[in-house]
Amino acid sequence: MSAVVETRRHDANARSLDVIVALVRRSLLRVRRLPSAFIPSLIMPVFQLVTFSGAFGAAVRFLGIDPMNWYMPLNAIQGASFGALGVSFGLLNDMETGFFDRVLMAPARRSIIVFGSYAAAIARSVVPVTFVILVSFLGGLHTPGGPVAIAMVIMASVMVALSACGLALGLTLRLRNLGAATLTQFAIFFGIFLSTSQVPLSEMSGWLQACARVNPMTNILRFARQGFLGDITWAQTWGGLVAMVALLAASTIFALTGLRRFER
Template identity: 35%
Template sequence: MGWRKSMEATWALVRRAANELLRGVLAPTIFFLGLTSVFGALDNLAGFPAPYKDWLIPVSLLQGAGFTGAATGVNLARDIEQGWFDRLLVSPAPRPVILAGLVLSAALRSLIPAIFLLIVGFAIGVQWPGLDGLLIALLVVMGMGTVAACWGTTLALKYRSQSAAPLMQAGMLLLVLTTTAYAPLALLTGWLHTVARYNPVTQVVEAARQGFIGSVTWGNTWPGLVALAGLLAVLSALALRGMHRTAI
């Protein structure tokens, strides 16, 4: 199958997944509103660099991407259980094309909860991150959606059952929560401080956050992109390995 045909096959799978667009749109916005109400006064702490809602919104954006990506895994597990996935596997479409169709749909779909959340956020006074800040945040959202989808896909291919859904959700949630998601590194203590310091997703969060709490710089951007690329390389390799293992 040539490059163009492969792209068309990928796109066909992306479109199919678009049927499930609305799922998970609201959850990150609800989390965002809930958390800013409960913990909004944290920004009174000495050393807290920005209003709490500006601080938190990139995290909720990434959570939305995590949910969307994990949903890709749950949907795949359902497709495996119901036999739909076999239909894809007996087609001559190369395995990477099938995988690309699955995870790229997650990248695109993760923009939907993000845009919804941003509209609500701006309505309640979240700082405008500038066009560059916004584009970087959205790029990071797509990247994390893809990472989460690779994670979900890997688990779906391993367990072949929707009962693995909590693992798919929890993995991404943990990865995002053990960063500077809720407070700056300087205010974190103990093990969380250590984990957040070395968790590559901290760089991803900071890249998405920079426009909301200040101005965009290359120095704050590239570590996030490198971290994303690393996560993508590892998790897509795992997912592809799962694809090759699931059938001949």
């Protein structure tokens, strides 16, 4: 009896994995078929890296910080988030064409739709992050924290991208229109810029400092930047980890409840 249960569980897991792989392949196929929708998420973070470090560089250079080292993690996170947003556009397209109804009929757990989208978001976000890192090395990036610094910025970017994807899925499943993607873009935009995106907390004044102090993105940026500004320490790491896990958990719950509401 237990062998039968074990076999069924194994089959269900295999089917779930198949659905995840299919969703990732479909998302990447969309990138290949509609590159014009993906290319901006590749170019914009690099453009912003160049312009931020070129224009606002003096603001951090005064503090003895290399502008490329300061802005690269910000633009990597931003690029990953906007890259992951494409999953929301894909979902909306699938809803309009009826493909999403066929996915719902797949003999797999419902949550796989969310986790499959997450897997697609990882695939889509790693490309802009890699591009930003490569360009920043060409622009003179140095890593006092060693290779771990690169791993940490990739981790922060992917975690924020997944949170953005969860938020976008939750909103798309509730609103069922393009407004969901716009709202997510606004959330990412304001979430990132109302943090230590431009200058350290100590350099800010007034309302922005108050916002940045409570914004979880400040901790995430501190986590991602530390290996480019000096040594990696636990004191600068744990806050970022907590913020990333909390954001991802909240957005995943939002996406899963959105899916449940969609089916009702």
